[in-house]
Amino acid sequence: MRISKVEAIPYAIPYRKPLRFASGEVHTAEHVLVRVHTDEGLVGVADAPPRPFTYGETQASVRAVIDELFAPALLGESPLARQRWHAKLHRTVGNPVAKAALDIAAWDVIGQSAGLPVTALLGGYTDRLRVAHMVGFAEPAKMVAEARRFRDEYGITTFKVKVGRRPAELDIAACRALREGLGDEAELYIDGNRGWSASESARALRMMADLDLAFAEELNPADDVLGRRWLVSRCPIPFVADESASKPAEVARELLGGSATAISIKTARTGFTDSQRVLHLCEGLGAEVVLGNQIDGQLGTAASVVFGAAFAGTARRAAELSNFLDMSDDLLTEPLRIEGGTLLAPSAPGLGVVIDEDKLAHYRLD
Ligand code: MUC
Numbered sequence: 001m002r003i004s005k006v007e008a009i010p011y012a013i014p015y016r017k018p019l020r021f022a023s024g025e026v027h028t029a030e031h032v033l034v035r036v037h038t039d040e041g042l043v044g045v046a047d048a049p050p051r052p053f054t055y056g057e058t059q060a061s062v063r064a065v066i067d068e069l070f071a072p073a074l075l076g077e078s079p080l081a082r083q084r085w086h087a088k089l090h091r092t093v094g095n096p097v098a099k100a101a102l103d104i105a106a107w108d109v110i111g112q113s114a115g116l117p118v119t120a121l122l123g124g125y126t127d128r129l130r131v132a133h134m135v136g137f138a139e140p141a142k143m144v145a146e147a148r149r150f151r152d153e154y155g156i157t158t159f160k161v162k163v164g165r166r167p168a169e170l171d172i173a174a175c176r177a178l179r180e181g182l183g184d185e186a187e188l189y190i191d192g193n194r195g196w197s198a199s200e201s202a203r204a205l206r207m208m209a210d211l212d213l214a215f216a217e218e219l220n221p222a223d224d225v226l227g228r229r230w231l232v233s234r235c236p237i238p239f240v241a242d243e244s245a246s247k248p249a250e251v252a253r254e255l256l257g258g259s260a261t262a263i264s265i266k267t268a269r270t271g272f273t274d275s276q277r278v279l280h281l282c283e284g285l286g287a288e289v290v291l292g293n294q295i296d297g298q299l300g301t302a303a304s305v306v307f308g309a310a311f312a313g314t315a316r317r318a319a320e321l322s323n324f325l326d327m328s329d330d331l332l333t334e335p336l337r338i339e340g341g342t343l344l345a346p347s348a349p350g351l352g353v354v355i356d357e358d359k360l361a362h363y364r365l366d
């Protein structure tokens with residue numbers, strides 16, 4: 001079986017409600033649907049959600065790098081020869097989201113050809129994950145109302161709160177309101193998306209010391225490695241690297257250098273192959289992992305749950321899988337459903353999802 005065609009299809013679906021955070025805001029899912037075809041007629045799919053403010057990739061750049069550089073490298077290769085074609089892709093240092101989507105789409109093909117769900121092929125640990133919801137910037141009362149709605153409608157009790165505004169009192173008030181509004185049983189953690197300096201972060205953590213936060217994620221600039229090491233040395237809770245550890249080598253650097261104690265794994269940037277490498281590094285180095293969200297739609301969320309359910313390390317805690325619920329529409333024929341605070345991994349072969357061709361025709365931009 002050989003890869004015979006690779007498609008990179010740009011599409012746009014508006015959000016009902018934008019997500020705002022310290023490094024940017026997202027109003028429309030301007031993503032790229034990636035399809036890997038084989039000479040045996042199988043088609044694997046994956047979503048590439050460009051995040052210009054994080055990795056510098058845009059919808060146009062994802063499409064161009066796939067069409068001009070990565071697709072030619074994959075054509076004629078066996079989808080199974082992952083280490084072979086990964087070696088070609090990784091000659092390019094950047095473009096993580098484009099590479100990850102190709103990896104996931106190839107795994108979809110592999111699963112379909114084996115007649116097995118990819119989650120079983122990867123590890124088969126469980127069939128579901130507990131869900132955490134990411135709450136973006138708003139007035140504290142609105143943030144509490146949103147979290148309560150997700151708790152009451154979907155059974156979600158873990159919330160990641162976006163912080164990193166100035167003055168930090170804005171975020172401290174929001175976190176306090178969430179703790180008071182949700183009670184002790186809710187699990188809360190914060191993500192600064194690099195918005196504060198190391199000393200501002202330390203001060204904010206001190207002022208929130210009574211809020212029982214589970215984690216703090218990427219509070220200061222990703223390049224401020226020494227500042228983060230200083231911060232981590234006085235942080236009483238696990239400190240999650242997200243943007244500062246977007247690939248396996250950076251994960252090793254951050255953990256061994258003492259500038260992170262936990263890692264966010266995002267399949268949208270490390271696919272399945274490199275997400276496994278990240279997970280195994282974390283297991284070896286004794287770091288917890290959080291299955292993160294890159295503001296994914298349903299297709300990206302399906303990939304996250306397929307990966308996360310495969311391993312004990314990623315299934316241990318609630319995974320960020322719910323922000324697709326804020327999109328006005330999506331591309332799958334069978335919508336993902338969060339019930340009782342959990343999301344099931346699709347059980348059909350491959351990724352187990354089917355693209356609705358009418359919706360794709362409606363939302364595609366090419
Ligand atoms: C997160 O964890 O930071 C916001 C920006 C991005 O790339 O992902 C989201 C969530």
Ligand code: MG
Nearest residue numbers: 191217218242
């Ligand atoms: Mg983050």
